[in-house]
Amino acid sequence: MMKAPLTSVMNRLRTWIGSQIATVPADIECCEFDCDKPTCSNEEIEACERRRNYAKVRSADATGQPSPSPRSPLPPSPPA
Numbered sequence: 001m002m003k004a005p006l007t008s009v010m011n012r013l014r015t016w017i018g019s020q021i022a023t024v025p026a027d028i029e030c031c032e033f034d035c036d037k038p039t040c041s042n043e044e045i046e047a048c049e050r051r052r053n054y055a056k057v058r059s060a061d062a063t064g065q066p067s068p069s070p071r072s073p074l075p076p077s078p079p080a
Helices: 003-019 026-034 042-047 049-063
Strands: none
Touching: 026 049
């Protein structure tokens, strides 16, 4: 007897939880998960060594070739 209302609640809960999870585009996932900087300018993004290394790893993975490590150290921050 309680099965229908419980199923409805579970479906609503599943839908709500699913809506709380954001999908990160592949081209910025290394920035989102591996970088300590909160924001970058367009110039910094284009010059970022970590992003370039990550792109090499992703393209090597897509072709099935062995890939280098995607992590590279961030350059030191300029003095404030």
